[in-house]
Amino acid sequence: MVDTATKNRIFGTPKSTFLNHVNTISSWMFTLDHKRIGIMYLVGVTLALFLAGVFALVLRTHLFTFDGEMLTNAQYNQMFTLHGAVMVFSFIIPSIPAALGNIVLPMMLGAKDVAFPRMNLMSFYLWIIGTGCLLAAILFGDGLDTGWTFYTPYSIETNTGVVWATFGAFVLGFSSIFTGLNFLVTINTMRAKGQTWFKLPLFLWSLYATSIIQVLATPVLGITLLLLIAEKTMHVGIFDPTYGGDPVLFQHFFWFYSHPAVYIMILPAMGVISELISVYSQKRIFGYSFIAFSSVAIALLGFLVWGHHMFTSGQSQVLTLIFSAITFTVAIPSAVKVFNWLATLYKGSILLNTPMCYALSFIFLFGIGGLTGLFLGALSVDIHLHDTYFVVAHFHFVMVGGTLTALLGGLFHWWPKIFGRMYNDFMGRAFCFLVFAGFNLTFFPQFVMGARGMPRRYATYDPEFLIFHQISTVGAFVLGVGILGAFLVLVYAAFKGPRCGANPFRAASLEWQTSSPPDFHNFIHQPVLNDPYDFDSLVYDEDLETYISREFADPEKVPPKKEPVHH
Amino acid sequence: MGLAKTRQSPGLLLLLKLETDMATVDAHADDHHHDDHDHPPFIAHHFDDAEQQFDSGKLGIWLFLVTEVLFFSGLFVAYTLYRNHHPEIFQQAHVFLDKYLGGLNTIVLLFSSLTMALAVRSAQLGRNKNCGIYILITMVCASMFLGVKAVEYSHKWDMGIWVRSSWSSDADSLSYGHHEGQLGIAKSLGVSDRLIWLSAIPAVLLAGSLIASVIGFVTKKELFGKFMLAMSVMVGGYFLGAGVGQVYQNVKEGSGDSHEHASLQEQQPMQLLAMTQEDQDHADDDKKSDDADHSHDEEHSHGSEKAEYDKEHPDPETLDRDIGIFFSIYYCMTGLHAIHIIAGIIALAWIYWRCLAGHWRSDYFGPVDYVGLYWHLVDLIWIYLFPLLYLID
Numbered sequence A: 001m002v003d004t005a006t007k008n009r010i011f012g013t014p015k016s017t018f019l020n021h022v023n024t025i026s027s028w029m030f031t032l033d034h035k036r037i038g039i040m041y042l043v044g045v046t047l048a049l050f051l052a053g054v055f056a057l058v059l060r061t062h063l064f065t066f067d068g069e070m071l072t073n074a075q076y077n078q079m080f081t082l083h084g085a086v087m088v089f090s091f092i093i094p095s096i097p098a099a100l101g102n103i104v105l106p107m108m109l110g111a112k113d114v115a116f117p118r119m120n121l122m123s124f125y126l127w128i129i130g131t132g133c134l135l136a137a138i139l140f141g142d143g144l145d146t147g148w149t150f151y152t153p154y155s156i157e158t159n160t161g162v163v164w165a166t167f168g169a170f171v172l173g174f175s176s177i178f179t180g181l182n183f184l185v186t187i188n189t190m191r192a193k194g195q196t197w198f199k200l201p202l203f204l205w206s207l208y209a210t211s212i213i214q215v216l217a218t219p220v221l222g223i224t225l226l227l228l229i230a231e232k233t234m235h236v237g238i239f240d241p242t243y244g245g246d247p248v249l250f251q252h253f254f255w256f257y258s259h260p261a262v263y264i265m266i267l268p269a270m271g272v273i274s275e276l277i278s279v280y281s282q283k284r285i286f287g288y289s290f291i292a293f294s295s296v297a298i299a300l301l302g303f304l305v306w307g308h309h310m311f312t313s314g315q316s317q318v319l320t321l322i323f324s325a326i327t328f329t330v331a332i333p334s335a336v337k338v339f340n341w342l343a344t345l346y347k348g349s350i351l352l353n354t355p356m357c358y359a360l361s362f363i364f365l366f367g368i369g370g371l372t373g374l375f376l377g378a379l380s381v382d383i384h385l386h387d388t389y390f391v392v393a394h395f396h397f398v399m400v401g402g403t404l405t406a407l408l409g410g411l412f413h414w415w416p417k418i419f420g421r422m423y424n425d426f427m428g429r430a431f432c433f434l435v436f437a438g439f440n441l442t443f444f445p446q447f448v449m450g451a452r453g454m455p456r457r458y459a460t461y462d463p464e465f466l467i468f469h470q471i472s473t474v475g476a477f478v479l480g481v482g483i484l485g486a487f488l489v490l491v492y493a494a495f496k497g498p499r500c501g502a503n504p505f506r507a508a509s510l511e512w513q514t515s516s517p518p519d520f521h522n523f524i525h526q527p528v529l530n531d532p533y534d535f536d537s538l539v540y541d542e543d544l545e546t547y548i549s550r551e552f553a554d555p556e557k558v559p560p561k562k563e564p565v566h567h
Numbered sequence B: 001m002g003l004a005k006t007r008q009s010p011g012l013l014l015l016l017k018l019e020t021d022m023a024t025v026d027a028h029a030d031d032h033h034h035d036d037h038d039h040p041p042f043i044a045h046h047f048d049d050a051e052q053q054f055d056s057g058k059l060g061i062w063l064f065l066v067t068e069v070l071f072f073s074g075l076f077v078a079y080t081l082y083r084n085h086h087p088e089i090f091q092q093a094h095v096f097l098d099k100y101l102g103g104l105n106t107i108v109l110l111f112s113s114l115t116m117a118l119a120v121r122s123a124q125l126g127r128n129k130n131c132g133i134y135i136l137i138t139m140v141c142a143s144m145f146l147g148v149k150a151v152e153y154s155h156k157w158d159m160g161i162w163v164r165s166s167w168s169s170d171a172d173s174l175s176y177g178h179h180e181g182q183l184g185i186a187k188s189l190g191v192s193d194r195l196i197w198l199s200a201i202p203a204v205l206l207a208g209s210l211i212a213s214v215i216g217f218v219t220k221k222e223l224f225g226k227f228m229l230a231m232s233v234m235v236g237g238y239f240l241g242a243g244v245g246q247v248y249q250n251v252k253e254g255s256g257d258s259h260e261h262a263s264l265q266e267q268q269p270m271q272l273l274a275m276t277q278e279d280q281d282h283a284d285d286d287k288k289s290d291d292a293d294h295s296h297d298e299e300h301s302h303g304s305e306k307a308e309y310d311k312e313h314p315d316p317e318t319l320d321r322d323i324g325i326f327f328s329i330y331y332c333m334t335g336l337h338a339i340h341i342i343a344g345i346i347a348l349a350w351i352y353w354r355c356l357a358g359h360w361r362s363d364y365f366g367p368v369d370y371v372g373l374y375w376h377l378v379d380l381i382w383i384y385l386f387p388l389l390y391l392i393d
Helices: A004-011 A025-029 A034-062 A073-108 A117-140 A162-189 A202-234 A247-281 A288-304 A317-345 A354-377 A379-385 A389-419 A425-451 A463-496 B013-022 B050-085 B087-096 B099-124 B128-158 B180-189 B193-218 B222-255 B270-289 B292-304 B306-312 B323-356 B366-390
Strands: A538-541 A546-549
Touching: A004 A546, A034 A073, A034 A117, A034 A389, A034 A463, A073 A117, A073 A162, A073 A202, A073 A247, A073 A389, A117 A162, A162 A202, A162 B050, A202 A247, A202 A288, A202 B050, A202 B323, A247 A288, A247 A317, A247 A354, A247 A389, A247 B050, A288 A317, A317 A354, A317 A379, A354 A379, A354 A389, A354 A425, A389 A425, A389 A463, A425 A463, B050 B087, B050 B323, B050 B366, B087 B323, B099 B128, B099 B222, B099 B366, B128 B193, B128 B222, B128 B323, B128 B366, B193 B222, B222 B323, B323 B366
Parallel strands: none
Antiparallel strands: A538 A546
16 A cells, blocks of 8 residues: 555645646647646537527427428528537537547546647637638528538538538538547557556447547548538539539438448447446446447448438439448447446446436437337338438437437536536436436427428428427427536536545546546556456545545455455 | 555556556656656657657558548549549540640659658658758659649640539639630740749749748848748749749640640540540440430430530530539549648648758657658559549540
């Protein structure tokens, strides 16, 4: 063991942390510290979430009546386009990797920072510029009404701000590439000594898989959007049928990125859930290597299924069949994860605190979102369901029910680490319930009306769908209140919450082996590398009122190590 | 405190491995900038040693190159598709690209890759001076490439060759095909107006860097003066390239038919015209069998605008209007490549500056290596572009 003074210095709440060691505006703006960049990203993506969330609420309010009198049709088109574009490009894609991942990843490796800190900061500023361009479409480009997919030929014909928006998405793509590249290199070269690939926390495996997609798929989106800009400004005739171009080629290019991008959105969420389920069951994660490899499998299979967005676009029958078949195979690694999480819960000592509530609702919602994906991957069913609310409900179950839920769960899990303060768990759980209930209220009816033929992106609809739309609108407001409340709980905790120790949840990965909040250099000592899922390696320290590694504890008071339980 | 003992727990093999490291419950905890104590100056604070830093950079640049390849891949796919669908337009169009100018550029770039490799070698040996010379040659080659490219571009603009939209009679499109009058002026000067405009930017840069160099030497900032002098040599490469290209162009025009370049259609060699016609017929036969509706649609839409088109282009039978798609792809690919060359020059200039400052040593030469890899990739992409665009047969 180490002497008490040293132990207190390492695990006690420090005076100087990364949050306060210098506190000028420029020390934040030009910081190279991954934790500060992560926090700035977090603030940014949260603002984007609320902005796009307001767009969504406007949409839902408009749809409360079937003849939709609140907005004009053109305004409605612009609303759903901006909701989609801001949510996808500015919020979901950077949310977990760039905000949470940035903060946690180097600490999980026992490293001081990511491999390229300047590139990391650049990534954040590219995010600001890209989001700015996306929003500039509203101010200078008469909005945007193409849908977030920018399908040709309409995107070439429309007079709205397609060039602004596509340039914004192009820049955001670079921001995403920089993050991915940074993470790949960091995980490859900066692991702690002795930290082999299979001693990495599963969150890092999922971030690694995500980064592979970001690096391989995003450049294709980049060139596609550049070509679209060239098409719109100079009519180069590559996508525009008036000039002999092929509009379906755009769809192929677009989905070659955007389908893998769906896995950029969900894989990090799965990583978060793997951590949460294991920690709050206080049980070794079940099937570590299966979960790890399933992340990689999803990342690779994700590149081979883009055509399932185009079943009705007239691509060849053979291709359609192949894409449909490969789409089904994605279900396998996804299900592997779900079953492993359930097996981890089995006989665990489950703590139903806020992050765990989010983790459990993730499993439920992602289960529905994933299974309905199989409906859409089946050819004949998709012909019926294509472009209906069924599709809308399906991807919202995955993106909101999956990614947003996991983001909130991850925030509640790592918040005490980042700010050294504990939130009010009751309020956290209350708002978690609101999020869960509001979400289901919003999107479950959409499955029903979609299956009954309600097409997506329509400003008005038949009265027979009225009741579903009204339930959905009410649910959307409940969901909005829930998300807002969750963030208020967090923000309040960051400033006023009671101090918590270094490791209040008895988590075993390396980021918990330093003070909360961490030092500027993450660790003031060489952390003890242990198995990230061996919770018995941590013992409670009464002086510090937190869990610390056995190696640092007083040998007199350490309980004997448990024999591994076989089941 | 730094000597705080660790309890050895025999069960944890891992710990044993770590023993030496973890003994250091940090001796420098008070000092929040404690990272630099045993770091050589060139190692960033978050890396443990030079090897880790070099490996990270190397992996990073390779991943970046992967993204670059994928970035270009969209254009290569577009090229493949259109060449598959319209082999005839590629046949018709490539004759407007001069394979000798393209070949010259290929040689220039290949040579620059050689000097780049030599520069990396010099940096590895810590020979900053040699490294600087090689880098400078590489930069001169790079801007020479741009000079030749500028001649090619301006020559094509003079002939009215621009992207797809300029080939149709649609009113709202750009119409470079109309500029016969300007072409006359350009010819009388011997140098195209457009080339002169293109060269304005490097001319400004040349003047600027020369002035900056003089200022540097006068104010005794030797390093800055030397650097700016080298930059003006680099920009001079552009004028070397443009000059060679222009002389070649003039010789070619002088020796050939005097009105060969007067208009687009007349440059079309007659035998190729016949061949194209044959291909067209052939293609029509094919189309009947497989994608009948597609080709019919195309032809229908072409037919409707044909009359107008005829007015502007006296000999429309020779060229398919979709020939413009070839040039769209040509301009997109070579334009994007040229942007990468410019980015490469900027990166090389940074390396050159650090050569002058004597930064490279046998245990620290990473950035030269990374920029070198990038430069080889830019070269490699051209190696693909050249045959795909210039050597179609």
